[in-house]
Amino acid sequence: MQTEETIEINEWVKTIPASDIPADGGVCIRHNGEQIALFNFARRGEYFATQNLCPHKQQMVLSRGMLGDKAGTPKVACPFHKKQFSLETGACISGDDYHLKTYPVKVENGFVYLGITG
Known part of the structure; x- marks a missing residue:
């Protein structure tokens, strides 16, 4: 569900019930401000987490973005200007020099957990 590089997780934070995230959609949560x-990519059977801030126009909107896949x-994809970001790495895949912070996620006992690093 995340990048191939080794990530050391200091803590798994329990967030919300997985059932609260719509299939093939997202929701916004707050953690430490x-x-x-959080995204439920139901077609792939995977969950992902990124910053909610779209770096293109500095808007808190990515949880309302459109999920899909490219190759x-x-x-x-940002719901306003359609900038596309990899949910695995955070890289902008629409040719621009933007990047998202991504988080490891797991689902256990019906809850989504967010991996906090460093």
Whole structure:
């Protein structure tokens, strides 16, 4: 569900019930004052988490973005200007020099957990 690089997770934070995230959609949560977008990519059977802030126009909107894939890479497109970002790496895959912060996620006992690093 995340990048191939090794990520050391310091803590798994219990967030919300997985059932609260619409299939093939997202929701916004707050953790330590930061807005985080949680996505249920039901077509792939995977969950993802990124910052909610779209770096293009500095709007807190990515949780309302459109999910899809590009050449097998799961992505979210900003609902306003359609900038596309990899849900795995946070890289902008629409040719621009933007990047999202991504978080490891897991689902256990019906809840989504957010991996906090460093």
